[in-house]
Amino acid sequence: MGFCEQCGTQLGEGAVFCAGCGKEASTGALRGMRESAAGPNFDVSTAAAVDTSGFSEKWRQRFAAIEKAGGERTRWWRWPEGKQLTGKEKRLITSNLWAFVFGPFYYLYLGLWRKAITLLVVVLVIDFILEIVGNAVGFPVDRFLWIVSAIMFKQCANVDYYRKTVLNRREWW
Numbered sequence: 001m002g003f004c005e006q007c008g009t010q011l012g013e014g015a016v017f018c019a020g021c022g023k024e025a026s027t028g029a030l031r032g033m034r035e036s037a038a039g040p041n042f043d044v045s046t047a048a049a050v051d052t053s054g055f056s057e058k059w060r061q062r063f064a065a066i067e068k069a070g071g072e073r074t075r076w077w078r079w080p081e082g083k084q085l086t087g088k089e090k091r092l093i094t095s096n097l098w099a100f101v102f103g104p105f106y107y108l109y110l111g112l113w114r115k116a117i118t119l120l121v122v123v124l125v126i127d128f129i130l131e132i133v134g135n136a137v138g139f140p141v142d143r144f145l146w147i148v149s150a151i152m153f154k155q156c157a158n159v160d161y162y163r164k165t166v167l168n169r170r171e172w173w
Helices: 027-031 044-048 057-069 087-094 097-102 104-110 113-137 146-165
Strands: none
Touching: 057 087, 057 146, 087 146, 097 104, 097 146, 104 113, 104 146, 113 146
């Protein structure tokens, strides 16, 4: 494992960004780590070539928190290294106001059209099931069904963008 050149924080295996300050890990530190720790499709040369100068400080912090949570293996419902995260880091991973408000349109803006389609289908199926259950129980759910899609997109947006930009992955799910 390597250490951040800026703040000295120990970098996790396969880390592209420092979990302490969000700075991009150096190529030498990346080569010193085991490639297999970040997943079968992780490519150190690709990760080292990521130019983080175009990312805002907020995105760098989000990426660092995602890597601290487990990187490639991180999902909104499962964080392999979740016990090491602070509350702020958890919010950095799962909270995205733009995705909450604009949902699939924000995904399209980020260039994640496959994920937008997949999540939209999942959300529509969940909404349909909730509508049926609500009608069966006699509880009107049509007033708050929009919140299901808003939360789903909010929870997934940052990790999906991380996979697209840092890991160069284009997935449907």
